Amino acid sequence: MLSVKGLNTEYKTQKGPAVQAARNVAFEAPKGVFFTLLGPSGCGKTTTLRSIAGLERPTSGEIEANGRVVYSSAQGVFVPPNKRNFGMVFQSYAIWPHMTVFANAAFPLEVRKNRLNKSQIAEKVMKVLHAVGLDHLAERDATRLSGGQQQRLALARALVMEPEILLLDEPLSNLDAKLREKMRFELKRIQRELGLTTIYVTHDQGEALALSHEIAVMSEGRIVQIGSPRTIYERPANRFVADFIGTTNFIDGTVLGHDDATKLYRVRTPIGDLLVTSDAPLAGGAPVTLSIRPEDVELTEDAAPEDRLINLSSGMVDAKVFLGDIVDFQVKVGDVMLLSRAHPSLRTPVGDKINIRMDPLKCVALPAEPAVAAQAAA
Ligand SMILES: Nc1ncnc2c1ncn2[C@@H]1O[C@H](COP(=O)(O)OP(=O)(O)OP(=O)(O)O)[C@@H](O)[C@H]1O
Ligand SMILES: [Mg+2]
Structure with a gap:
């Protein structure tokens, strides 16, 4: 030891x-x-x-x-x-x-x-x-x-x-x-x-x-x-850890509250209100950054099944890169660009609408940090 x-x-x-x-x-x-x-x-x-x-x-x-x-x-x-x-x-x-x-x-x-x-x-x-x-x-x-x-x-x-x-x-x-x-x-x-x-x-x-x-x-x-x-x-x-290890999507948001039944937090973000997970307790109103891995941004052309009606959103396919075993999709949701790592069977063309679903357990809330630009300016 x-x-x-x-x-x-x-x-x-x-x-x-x-x-x-x-x-x-x-x-x-x-x-x-x-x-x-x-x-x-x-x-x-x-x-x-x-x-x-x-x-x-x-x-x-x-x-x-x-x-x-x-x-x-x-x-x-x-x-x-x-x-x-x-x-x-x-x-x-x-x-x-x-x-x-x-x-x-x-x-x-x-x-x-x-x-x-x-x-x-x-x-x-x-x-x-x-x-x-x-x-x-x-x-x-x-x-x-x-x-x-x-x-x-x-x-x-x-x-x-x-x-x-x-x-x-x-x-x-x-x-x-x-x-x-x-x-x-x-x-x-x-x-x-x-x-x-x-x-x-x-x-x-x-x-x-x-x-x-x-x-x-x-x-x-x-x-x-x-x-x-x-x-x-x-x-x-x-x-820092989320960014350094692998690739991730960062979305800034504000904590709306805690859901006692699911032990999840509700967070307001530019792509809608999301249920998210956090290891540290979060106070209502606190700014947070969500980290969601590209493989956890699920894309479908169909509507979500009824038992899975949480953390849904939709966007437009902005670009995609075929990598053989996977396809990287860039999806524009309002002003936010999300990276999704999808199965190559998904063939939605650029410019088409697509549905997004994110597992709340895979949406990890991190304490918000001062923006890099603000740090550089200081
Ligand atoms: N002999 C030295 N004298 C002065 N500063 C040093 C010396 N060796 C390392 N440093 C500084 O200490 C810090 C840590 O260096 P270290 O070599 O431990 O980094 P590292 O994580 O191993 O980096 P790398 O991945 O590039 O090998 C750096 O800022 C480096 O410039
Ligand atoms: Mg070294």
């Missing part, structure tokens, strides 16, 4: 104030869990990971791994990186040339203090090479590997030390799309088979959704939401 509490890390700069790269970061990754730090470039993911590894010295906070405090500002503890027993793979992994695959993987064991004998090393190395599917290439020159194989070798090198916790910083970023997808499966399999607590860093939301048990979304040094991939996608806590 890895537990991080109140972690702050800053970088001094030549002139001007220090950069607050990690701000009050806190999370817990239980044993065997694949935990991902996700966020846009510069949000503090690498800083957080390096602080956990001991490669950056935080200004305050506490880091505990499997019951052992490796950093605590309050207790004055700072365990150096090589004593933490964490494995780390960097974005720019380095394969040592002029060495075989075996020698690359064995290197961390060769240089460590209490050295094992030759056959112990061979046993451990072949075990990790087997785990990453490179055992048959053990004698090959490491530079004569494909990108994906080199990636797996970097992983093997981190695994050979039998780390308590695996720290991975965008380890798939310099692979092509196909290989990246394949490596995702491999990585997940290895992680599961070895039961390794893994902290994974990526700015790729698809990768985070595909790999993780838990995701912490970061923005400007802070964690803004922690949850399962499904929770993060279906119940984003704020506009």
Whole structure:
């Protein structure tokens, strides 16, 4: 298990104030869990990971791994990186040339203090090479590997030390799309088979959704939401998360009231009054922003069946894009443009009227935030 509490890390700069790269970061990754730090470039993911590894010295906070405090500002503890027993793979992994695959993987064991004998090393190395599917290439020159194989070798090198916790910083970023997808499966399999607590860093939301048990979304040094991939996608806590993960429709509105029977809120919006869901209690009159995923904007040419007469609206097809397995429709409802992801069997032509229905449980009310334009002007 890895537990991080109140972690702050800053970088001094030549002139001007220090950069607050990690701000009050806190999370817990239980044993065997694949935990991902996700966020846009510069949000503090690498800083957080390096602080956990001991490669950056935080200004305050506490880091505990499997019951052992490796950093605590309050207790004055700072365990150096090589004593933490964490494995780390960097974005720019380095394969040592002029060495075989075996020698690359064995290197961390060769240089460590209490050295094992030759056959112990061979046993451990072949075990990790087997785990990453490179055992048959053990004698090959490491530079004569494909990108994906080199990636797996970097992983093997981190695994050979039998780390308590695996720290991975965008380890798939310099692979092509196909290989990246394949490596995702491999990585997940290895992680599961070895039961390794893994902290994974990526700015790729698809990768985070595909790999993780838990995701912490970061923005400007802070964690803004922690949850399962499904929770993060279906119940984003704020506009930033809804916008960063996947595609969504935002509709501004005002809370009219609460419906006790359905536990839903009624919200007035430019496309009509809608029943919506909210995790946080909402006061009547409060401004909100609704987030509705394109696949939850249902389109039909027929009238809705009688038992489904809620959250109905209608609009005009403004544009559509055929993507093979889906068709993206842009539908104009008054002044609002809605994006809908529909089945290709729907063939309504541009310019025609179309009916819209939205499941109240898929209309998520978020606290309204000041408009971007207003922020920029301030
Ligand atoms: N050595 C450094 N000195 C000063 N500022 C730094 C240093 N390293 C990072 N920063 C700043 O700290 C902030 C967080 O950087 P960090 O590398 O943690 O971001 P990141 O989320 O990993 O981004 P990316 O996805 O681009 O790798 C950024 O504003 C960055 O400019
Ligand atoms: Mg980074």
